[in-house]
Amino acid sequence: MSESKKYDLIIAGAGLSGLSLAWHLIQEDYKGQVLLIDESFAPNNSKTWCFWGKKSHPFTEIAHRTWRQTDFSALDFSSRLAFQDHRYYCVKESDYKEKILRALQKAPNFDLLEESILDFSSNSTKAALITKDSNTYLADYIFQSIFLPSNFAPEQRKYPLIQHFLGLEIKTKEKIFDKTSFTLMDVDETFDQGFAFMYLLPFKKTRALAEFTVFSDTPLKKKEYKKKIKSYLKNNFGLERQDYLIKRKEYGEIPMDDRPHTPTYASRIFNLGTVGGFTKPSTGYTFSRVHKYSKACAKELARGKKPLSPTASEYRFRYYDLLLLRVLATDVPASRKIFRSLFKNSPVDRIFKFLSEETSFTEDLKILSSCHYPPFLKALTVHPPFLTQFKTQKIQMKHQPISSFDEEDIIDKQDYLMDVEI
Ligand SMILES: Cc1cc2nc3c(=O)[nH]c(=O)nc-3n(C[C@H](O)[C@H](O)[C@H](O)COP(=O)(O)OP(=O)(O)OC[C@H]3O[C@@H](n4cnc5c(N)ncnc54)[C@H](O)[C@@H]3O)c2cc1C
Known part of the structure; x- marks a missing residue:
């Protein structure tokens, strides 16, 4: 040997x-x-x-x-949000x-x-x-x-959520995309099997990746994501199927569990x-x-x-994640309200800093107090602060x-x- x-x-x-x-x-x-x-x-x-x-x-x-700015839309709030300190990169x-x-x-x-x-x-x-x-x-x-x-x-996870998505990179005949801004979330209120949104990365005026993304515990059939993308492109850009070519597909299931x-x-x-x-x-x-x-x-x-x-991660960030996972897993309408209030009431740079776990406790409080809080109060009773154990x-x-x-x-x-x- x-x-x-x-x-x-x-x-x-x-x-x-x-x-x-x-x-x-x-x-x-x-x-x-x-x-x-x-x-x-x-x-x-x-x-x-x-x-x-x-x-x-x-x-x-x-x-x-x-990109230096993003479009965000949930419920009655829709806005283009410019970044001060950050950029959003795609590699x-x-x-x-x-x-x-x-x-x-x-x-x-x-x-x-x-x-x-x-x-x-x-x-x-x-x-x-x-x-x-x-x-x-x-x-x-x-x-x-x-x-x-x-x-x-796997059974140790309280909330076995997955972020599952399918994206289509398309090339259009006409110049229709605004490549200066991407869509971080366009929340889908019609979808009730999980918290769902469209994510759009315009690379050129004629090329973009459109992804239908869901936070839930079960992936969909591939044709369901495609149907959502097709109707999004039609409703938002007037694109019929013959107006674009599909150049690439990407599919993912990313764990979002505790x-x-x-x-x-x-x-x-x-x-x-x-x-x-x-x-x-x-x-x-x-x-x-x-x-x-x-x-x-x-x-x-x-x-x-x-x-x-x-x-x-530090205890407080694991704890915030756990509370949000609970809301995402148990109450989709409340999840939509949380994202809406978060992006409506907090500067996007602060949100990025918070999600990167780089905020001070005072900044955390500013973020948390800007959110629709009743669902968090409910989650607090299930996972009391400082009594929740992370293994x-x-x-x-x-x-x-x-x-x-x-x-x-x-x-x-x-x-x-x-x-x-x-
Ligand atoms: C489609 C998709 C898009 C994503 N987009 C983002 C994003 O925009 N931003 C972000 O932060 N995260 C994103 N993620 C999440 C995460 O960043 C990626 O999944 C990332 O690739 C994970 O890195 P990794 O090193 O853990 O695994 P991988 O990158 O998957 O690397 C694992 C490697 O192991 C090799 N391998 C597997 N089994 C064997 C074996 N038996 N023997 C030898 N080699 C093996 C594979 O070939 C692979 O190269 C995305 C995930 C997916 C699936």
């Missing part, structure tokens, strides 16, 4: 979060040997990542489009991947490998990654964005990205949170320190820990995993 390859770090999964960590390691001039592994590095354009931020935010330089998945992969190909301490990952394991001194081709790679630490934490228990914070998959194996709980429960936004952690963690590693363990899952080994990674152990481990898979 050939000897297992050993690395300082393995990054398992080269999507948003895996590439983010790799990128920040290069920026921090990390000298260790790194393996980045994914089942495919082929260019993919199944997503666009949007985020708000300031000019210093990573990856604003490759933004496909940037194409293909541009993001290309930029980082090019940099990695020039970095002598990075190996890139296309293989499908089967599982991970670890003991007190090493972590191991096992592929479906029965290859094993060892490292001091693994960062993974592939599998849900090994002790993830899962316990689980920073590690097993000892020496850290969770990244959506499976690691980096998605903000009340919004589904992930991009900025991923980069914030990667930057801080890469700094520590480049200084020869241990990886920074991902930390949970952090302790590390549990998925399999019996292997005592040391000598060749025999690795063979046993692989056989065991292959049996499980069959």
Whole structure:
């Protein structure tokens, strides 16, 4: 048997979060040997990542489009809202991947490998990654964005909401879109199976991504999202089906639940990205949170320190998320009123700052007092402040820990995993 390859770090999964960590390691001039592994590095354009931020935010330089204002509409309130400090950026998945992969190909301490990952394991001194081709790679630490934490228990979530959406990127014959403003939310009052809205990103006068988005616990049939988009384009832009071509589709189901914070998959194996709980429960936004952690963690590693363990959001922000999740899960009409009052009564920059969890407690109070509050009062009785517990899952080994990674152990481990898979 050939000897297992050993690395300082393995990054398992080269999507948003895996590439983010790799990128920040290069920026921090990390000298260790790194393996980045994914089942495919082929260019993919199944997503666009949007985020708000300031000019210093990573990856604003490759933004496909940037906006300084947004349109918002809910119930009787409809307005164009200009940003003061922030911009809203949209980065194409293909541009993001290309930029980082090019940099990695020039970095002598990075190996890139296309293989499908089967599982991970670890003991007190090493972590191991096992592929479906029965290859094993060892490292001091693994960062993974592939599998849900090994002790993830769906039934522990009080509000198992999903943000599910389907978007159509269309090209029109006529110049009809105003590319200076995007639509963050055009709330759909006619839809009662969840809180729903249209999201519109106009890239050019003749090109836009229109997405029908729902916060609920069950995805719709694909044709239902398409029907909504079709009627939105007709009602708002007078577009009949023959007036546009569909150039791209994107579909997503993003978790918006109150899962316990689980920073590690097993000892020496850290969770990244959506499976690691980096998605903000009340919004589904992930991009900025991923980069914030990667930057801080890469700094520590480049200084020869241990990886920074991902930390949970502050208690108050987890608590606000929980209250909003409760309203979204139990009272759709009240949810519409909350979003309407939030955007009507608070400057949009303050809302962005709040959703980025960067506000002071005084600013939180300003935001919260600007919202339609009766549904929150009801939620407070179910989840009393300061008595609500948020769990952090302790590390549990998925399999019996292997005592040391000598060749025999690795063979046993692989056989065991292959049996499980069959
Ligand atoms: C359509 C869509 C649009 C989104 N838009 C936004 C947005 O605008 N803003 C925002 O903040 N968030 C957005 N999100 C949420 C979130 O940012 C993305 O889902 C993001 O891609 C999550 O990053 P990740 O690293 O956790 O997972 P991914 O980016 O999905 O990366 C996981 C990687 O693991 C690889 N992989 C999986 N299984 C294996 C295996 N067995 N072996 C080897 N490799 C494997 C995959 O190939 C992939 O490259 C969106 C999500 C979706 C689905």
